[in-house]
Amino acid sequence: MLELKNIHKTFNPGTINEKIALNGVDLKLDEGDFVTVIGGNGAGKSTMLNAIAGVWPVDEGSIIIDGADVTGLPDYKRAKLIGRVFQDPMTGTAATMQIEENLAIANRRGLRRGLKWQVSSGEREQFKQKLKVLNLGLEDRLTSKVGLLSGGQRQALTLLMATLQRPKILLLDEHTAALDPKTAEKVLDATDTIVNSQKLTTLMVTHNMKDAIIHGNRLIMMNAGRIVLDIKGEEKKRLTVEDLLHQFERVSGQEFASDKALLG
Amino acid sequence: MEAYLSSLSLIGLIGRLPASVAQGLIWGIMALGVYVTFRLLDIADLSVDGTFATGGAVTAMLIIAGVNPWTSMIIALICGLLVGCVTGFLHTKLGIPAILAGILTQYALYSINLAIMGFKANQAISVDKYYLLISSRNIPPAIVTGLGFVIVVIAVMYWFFGTEMGSALRATGCNPTMSKAQGININTMKVLGLAISNGLVSLAGCLSAQYSGFADVKSGQGAIVIGLAAVIIGEVLGESIMGKKLNFAGRLIFIIFGGIIYYVIYTLVLWLKLDPNLMKLFTAIIVAVFLAVPYLKGQAKNSFARAGKNSAIKEGK
Structure with missing residues (x-):
């Protein structure tokens, strides 16, 4: 369903702020895979999602969604294949527009927008x-x-908007990180319901190791712009937070920095 | 002072009001154009100063050449659409900041407008010589015609911004990131919005030239500020009268009222025998105050000065 081949991306090349954000990412998702993505700050998690979404062009490599090479397409053209939910609840919805207007816009993702009335009664x-x-x-x-x-309501609405037209890939970029724990749990529940009922192929970035273990059928860990760990099936079900921390220390040579990963 | 007061005649003021209503209606259409960019697209488009004069220049030259005023109007409207496309091209394809793209277009239009008018600063189209749609010579029909245009423009805008495409345009102005994620080409929408806006402004310029009986290369000078004033006056008025019930159509109607009120104030300034050259200063102050009030209100609730004061009280200093 989704294939990343040797993706490279460097920001501000040739300057003092040069940052190699993705350094040869290879990933293949099967139809219906629900993959959680973890890793330290600056590991490349969000950058990988942005590369898939087409926020900017990659330096090297190819991105294939459902058999079609989309590497050369800008984000608004890839949008017909991709549903996105962002970290900031303000990002995914148009604040000055009505709920039904937002949903109607989402219901036409990937379709031609003509001169028909924006919301039909059906x-x-x-x-x-x-x-x-x-x-x-x-x-x-x-x-x-x-x-x-509220932020939680907006995030739930964004989730609905991202999946109203069934996307080939659903990208969730720490979509509960800005919410309080209770609301975050609600939004995660809604995520599970929607992803499971529609059998969506999903990539979910999270800072929370527990969430990464509970949700989805596969877990990948990133470090320094690469995928360093890929756990699926039975092995993932047996996974504990402690295992993951050990693995993280082993592959990165450092302690997992975020307290948020351990708590909650 | 007494002599000054006795020289002011109330009847004189009332007599002038209908003309300010007619002018307010024409400038209200211009303000609706400004509303499309300023409020819906969140772009301050300065090309409109030039476009207003373009609308007048094109209309005057076509009417002098014997073209029917309706045809002239449509051509003026199309010229406005094209001006908007140029600003949009400079902004979206060449990466020039929107405000600068508008200034460049406006600057270039000064030469182009002069060229359209055969390198004369103005061209007369007397209602005695030509058939015109609207004229200050006969105010009551001018008001009726102006009102007719306003109704058609508002109806078309209400319809268009309620369609799928119009809604995509509004979303672009509100949240570009969300719009792209929903598959909207925001550059196309920006160009479309700039085109619609400048088309309306050109239409207003076309009517204004006929109303006053001549086209002037400087007629659009400061038009953006007058348009903003009308938008802001209209919105403040609409929100205070209608509150949360103010819907899109209501907003558009109140912007027209904003244009009329602006010209009533203008007439008042003239009636008080103040120098009309001061009007630009008044207008700028009105716009600055109304733009500043919402910001200052927010600041009053959330400022360092206030935090400092609160801290001082707690510390017992």
């Missing part, structure tokens, strides 16, 4: 049904401005 019914599943009471507030919603 769509409105469909949005209500989908919002009901989130269990946040948003189904009665279709015409509320998104700017009035």
Whole structure:
């Protein structure tokens, strides 16, 4: 479903701020894989997701989604294949627009936008049904401005928007990191429900090792712009946070820096 | 002082009001163009100063050449769309910051507008000689015509910004990252928005030239500020009257009111026998104050000065 071949990306090449962000990433996801991605700060987790999404062109390598080489396409053209949820709840939705307007925009991801009215009445019914599943009471507030919603509500809405048109790949970039623990858990539950019901191929970056172990069927660890660990199936089910910390110290030669990874 | 006061005639003021309504309607259309870029796209587009004059210049020359005023109007509108595309091209394809792209277009348009008018600073289109759509010679029909144009423009805008494409344009202005993630080509949307905006401004320039009976290369000078003033006056008025019930159509209607109020104030300034050259200063102050108020309100609640004061109280200093 997704194939990354030898992806390289260096930011600010030739300057004092030069940073090799991705240094030969190879990854192959099968249809329906739900992969959690962990690693220290600056390991390249978000950069890898941005490379897949097409935020900027990669220096080297190819990105293949569902058999099509998308390496040469900008983000808005790849969007028809990719659903994205960002770390900042403000990023994924248009604050000054209504909930139903946001959903209608998402419902046309990858389609031509013409001069038809933005929301059809059939769509409105469909949005209500989908919002009901989130269990946040948003189904009665279709015409509320998104700017009035809480961070957790906005993140859940973004998740729904990313999956309204079934994406070939769902990219979740620490999408619960900016939320309080209780809300984060709710959004993660919603994530599991949506990913499992639609059998979505998913990459989820997280700082939280426990979440990385509980969710998904496969776990990869990144360090210094490379994938250094890839655990799947039965082996992943037996994994503990302690195992992961040991592995991390072994491959990176340093202690895992974030307390957030251990707590919660 | 007494002599000054007795020289002011209230009837004189009332007599001038209908003309300011007619002018306000025309400039209201211009303000709707400014609204598209300034509020919906979040771009301050300065090309409109030039576009307003372009609309007038194209209309005047076509009418003098014997072209029907309706056809002239459509051509003026298309010229405005093209101006917007040029600014959009400079901004999106050549990476020039939007504000500078607008300034460059406006600067270039000064020469182009002169060239359109045969290198004369103005061209007369007297209503005695030509058939015009709107003229200051006869105010009541001018108001009716102006109102007709306003209704059509608002209806078309309400429809367009409610379509899939219009909604994509609004999303682009609100959140470009989200828009790209949803597959919207934000550069196309920016060019489209700039084109629509300048098309409306050119239409207003076309009507204004006919209304006043001549096209002037300097007619658009400061148009962006007048447009902003109308948008801001209209929004403040709309929000204080309608509150949260102010929907998109209501907002557009109040912007037209903003244009009318601007010209009523202008008339008042003239009536008070103040120097009309001061109007630009007044307008700039009005716009600056209204733009500053929301910011200062936020600052008052969340400032270092306040934090310092609170700290001093706690410490008992």
